[in-house]
Amino acid sequence: MSGSILEETIASHETPGTPFYPPFAVTPELEAEADERISHYPASKRSATLPLLHIVQHKFGYISAAAIEWVAAKLDLEPIKVVEVVTFYPGFRQSAPGKFHIRVCRTLSCAMGGSYELMEKLCELTGIDRSSSDSHHHPISVSPCGKFSVEFAECLASCGSAPVCMVNDDFHEGISPDKAEGLLGNYSA
Structure with missing residues (x-):
């Protein structure tokens, strides 16, 4: 799979959030962490695909075409095999989110509680336009300043305190629309 086809397949287009994340680069630390994870799968290096993708997304904010090529090379796979994983799991981002990424639960309890x-x-408070987002290929919408991004998430496992959301790794319960401004104020830096 050539780089141009891979780049066309992966939706890692520039977003206003891109400046908040370092460009993908293979460092000795990344190599060491990847090798350590691969060592947990002696029978099949391929089984380390998910752990390596999680490392990349944690360090660089999203999974780029260059990252896919690196993971594939580390695991002796064709890049298409890694693309299949990235595009199957909605938790993997294919473009840069905002500095503060907000995932709003939309399953039944949260929807009934006001998640929509x-x-x-x-979106109103951050200036985000979600009109071009779709739920699978481009689920993330980023504010013009790149500071915030939003996407819907499936069940965040707190149905009794709906609606719930996560901002980066911080979990928030009972966030009704009238609490949205206060929530964003916690992430103004």
């Missing part, structure tokens, strides 16, 4: 209204309010 919460999403509308978050």
